[in-house]
Amino acid sequence: MRFLLASPPTMALTAESLREFLGSKTRADLDKVSDDAALFSSGLIDSFVMIDLMNLLQKQTGARIAPDELMNLDSIRQILEFSAQKQR
Amino acid sequence: MAEPHDATSPMGIVIIGTPRSGTTLLRRILDAHPNIASPPETYLLSAAARFLHQERFAPGLGIGVLSGLAFAGFSEDEVLGRLRRFVFDFLAEHAAAQGKARWAEKTAFDAFHLPAIERLCRGHVRFLCVQRHGLDVACSMADLVDKTGGYVQELHAYLRRTPEPLAALAHAWVDTSRAVHALAQADPLALELRYEDLVREPATVLRQVLAFIDEPEPEDLLDRALRDTGRLGFGDWKTYGRTAIDDSSVGRWKALPSPTVQRLAAICNDNLETLGYDPVPVDEGEVSDEQARRSYEFGLMLNRMKAKG
Numbered sequence: 065m066r067f068l069l070a071s072p073p074t075m076a077l078t079a080e081s082l083r084e085f086l087g088s089k090t091r092a093d094l095d096k097v098s099d100d101a102a103l104f105s106s107g108l109i110d111s112f113v114m115i116d117l118m119n120l121l122q123k124q125t126g127a128r129i130a131p132d133e134l135m136n137l138d139s140i141r142q143i144l145e146f147s148a149q150k151q152r
Numbered sequence: 153m154a155e156p157h158d159a160t161s162p163m164g165i166v167i168i169g170t171p172r173s174g175t176t177l178l179r180r181i182l183d184a185h186p187n188i189a190s191p192p193e194t195y196l197l198s199a200a201a202r203f204l205h206q207e208r209f210a211p212g213l214g215i216g217v218l219s220g221l222a223f224a225g226f227s228e229d230e231v232l233g234r235l236r237r238f239v240f241d242f243l244a245e246h247a248a249a250q251g252k253a254r255w256a257e258k259t260a261f262d263a264f265h266l267p268a269i270e271r272l273c274r275g276h277v278r279f280l281c282v283q284r285h286g287l288d289v290a291c292s293m294a295d296l297v298d299k300t301g302g303y304v305q306e307l308h309a310y311l312r313r314t315p316e317p318l319a320a321l322a323h324a325w326v327d328t329s330r331a332v333h334a335l336a337q338a339d340p341l342a343l344e345l346r347y348e349d350l351v352r353e354p355a356t357v358l359r360q361v362l363a364f365i366d367e368p369e370p371e372d373l374l375d376r377a378l379r380d381t382g383r384l385g386f387g388d389w390k391t392y393g394r395t396a397i398d399d400s401s402v403g404r405w406k407a408l409p410s411p412t413v414q415r416l417a418a419i420c421n422d423n424l425e426t427l428g429y430d431p432v433p434v435d436e437g438e439v440s441d442e443q444a445r446r447s448y449e450f451g452l453m454l455n456r457m458k459a460k461g
Contacts, residue, residue: 089410
């Protein structure tokens, strides 16, 4: 089964726009969080924010996220790599 | 001993605000004043409001005690005057027993009975109207429900209308804080203040409050209020345990999950702005059924991942 997307893929994600997105969801200043810091597994972002992030990635890349890919979405660097890879 | 207040202005003080807006904190501070006695919650005013309750049907006649007694020859002023004396006498007697000249009354759920309380008290008391950010109030009321294990009667109508508890509490905040704001705007004997200002700058806010009720400012009022935790009764259980004022409860709504914040923002934002608060940022656009199903799937995937460790 294929999921239809409400919107076409949008422009590439950057570390800055990702921090801004996560900061708006967590209402925390993520400027000091390093690109490799664990986000979900450390509790820095909760399940609700993670779901918002997954929706964003799906909308932005046009790709469907598979369950085994979740493990690789735990840091800003991993998320950016995922986004870039899916957009190719 | 502080000087007595101006004898020509009303002696009674009524603190009014949505439950969990800091009204117990203000009550506790006023009770520490050498001229003011403010007992723990008496429920006198909401009981009086129930006495005055009337229903109005199509022909326009109010069905209740005021109309009933009017047919028996008692004017509305006479009935209200007797009820006022009945209520105020308890408070004045309590104040006298404390050796104080004035009383201040505060009961958490009075804000749900404001029209009748206004009818009874307006022009005869000074109103202190306390406002607090609606999302923080909803969180704090949810704590109260959790502690007490149930909803007071005043909240039942909101829960019937809205099955999500926090949304129902947010609607209750909108209605009561609007009514409190309207009273503060209309009555020259009312002063409106914000919980956030009270806990961030207590000395400044108290100076304004005391000036408004024509009372001098004792130097150690705050210290005395926070030292005295001995008078127990109905009221905010958290405040009774506090020996310092801090702003740790300001902005607690920010810890709520994002979808909940969005839901509450849609309910509260207009009124937040009316009361001078910043509106809570909301996401653009509606969530489609497809997106909602996908979000649910994501949630299940995350749960499975967490379970695997």
